[in-house]
Amino acid sequence: MGMNEVCSWLKEHDRFAVMGHVSPDGDSYGSTLAMCMALRNAGKQAFVLADPVPHLYAFLPGQDMICRLENCPFEPEAVIHLDIASPDRAAYALAKPLPSLLIDHHQTNAGFDDVMLIDASASSAGEILMRLFEHAGAAIDRDMAACLFTSISTDTGSFQFSNTTAETMRYIGVLIDTGLDISRLSTLIFRRRTLARTRLTGEVLTDMFVSEDGKITVGSISLSMMEKYGAVHADTETIVNYLVEVEGVCMAALLEEGEDSVKVSLRSNEGYNAAEVAVSFGGGGHMLAAGATLHDTTLASAEEMVKKALRKAVG
Ligand SMILES: [Mn+2]
Structure with missing residues (x-):
């Protein structure tokens, strides 16, 4: 129209x-x-x-x-x-x-x-x-x-x-x-971030999963991590970018535990479609930046599901 x-x-x-x-x-x-x-x-x-x-x-x-x-x-x-x-x-x-x-x-x-x-x-x-x-x-x-x-x-x-x-x-x-x-x-x-966001970013990056071939990174934020740093949801918004900026990475995901759901943020580099993965989880978005919300799951099982989906997407 x-x-x-x-x-x-x-x-x-x-x-x-x-x-x-x-x-x-x-x-x-x-x-x-x-x-x-x-x-x-x-x-x-x-x-x-x-x-x-x-x-x-x-x-x-x-x-x-x-x-x-x-x-x-x-x-x-x-x-x-x-x-x-x-x-x-x-x-x-x-x-x-x-x-x-x-x-x-x-x-x-x-x-x-x-x-x-x-x-x-x-x-x-x-x-x-x-x-x-x-x-x-x-x-x-x-x-x-x-x-x-x-x-x-x-x-x-x-x-x-x-x-x-x-x-x-x-x-x-x-x-x-x-x-x-x-x-x-x-x-x-x-070019400004709260101390809580800075420290939370540090922990996510230290503990992130990296696939053996280095093409996939997955980071996770639990409710207890949020509490530990006094972080709020807005503090997590751009952390996923660090994950996809690691040299050699094709696709990255950041999982954020909620009260009764897990929020998944997906990022990809040129040639890989993050939106497709998001849609497979009932979400949506853009080619290089997409997301979905998973219900009835734990952070640990969501991590496994997302790793599998990224493996399939990246090949
Ligand atoms: Mn927009």
């Missing part, structure tokens, strides 16, 4: 709930906040349904627009889903179905809303939003720019992944033109 259809759908409604995915990342927070700001700038009512932002993204503007399902400021009449690969990945399930818009960039997205804007060639949900704002002639202020920069820079690995295109960089130019200090933001996002 095209931009015109999305624009007229947005014009038809007045009171929006905007949400991203479970275990929200920089693209999820950044795109939902930017969308909410754009709607409010257009005279609409809107809020973001999400957990409060973690320490890593404490600098994001507009956090007062965030609420949980139980304390929404008003009854929404339409919902916007951003950066959500499949319906079960949505941050919240609403009590009753509402007119819905999906904006996403996951190659595994089969589509699940009334109106959809899915482009797997876009680096991030934030980049698709910039295209939409440009099409609609919506101004981007500095607060929106900070959110969109967070979206795009995190999903492109600070503009180092192959999803970074000339168009991506042109949009970053638009953001810089608002007066945004990208050096300050990049430092906060990529």
Whole structure:
């Protein structure tokens, strides 16, 4: 579906709930906040349904627009889903179905809303939003720019992944033109980490599994490790990158024990498809970065399952 259809759908409604995915990342927070700001700038009512932002993204503007399902400021009449690969990945399930818009960039997205804007060639949900704002002639202020920069820079690995295109960089130019200090933001996002995250990373890397041929690495984080370092979920977000950056590795996984599930983050190097492995576990994502959540399993048996799946994928 095209931009015109999305624009007229947005014009038809007045009171929006905007949400991203479970275990929200920089693209999820950044795109939902930017969308909410754009709607409010257009005279609409809107809020973001999400957990409060973690320490890593404490600098994001507009956090007062965030609420949980139980304390929404008003009854929404339409919902916007951003950066959500499949319906079960949505941050919240609403009590009753509402007119819905999906904006996403996951190659595994089969589509699940009334109106959809899915482009797997876009680096991030934030980049698709910039295209939409440009099409609609919506101004981007500095607060929106900070959110969109967070979206795009995190999903492109600070503009180092192959999803970074000339168009991506042109949009970053638009953001810089608002007066945004990208050096300050990049430092906060990529070159600062809590002591808890630093020490947790150390233990994961020391104890990681390495296959005999050196092509597979698997790291694990138990609940007791989280407790030992006083770490929170946001502290684990980028540890998997270290695993796939080991020379000679084709595919890597990081397992994170939850209260009643195990979260699996998958990364691969060029030529290996992490999304395929994620889909085999009921998850999804991109070629080089994907994930899934395993239920009814222990950390130890999840490790065995994931090692087998990676072995099969890598050959
Ligand atoms: Mn994304």
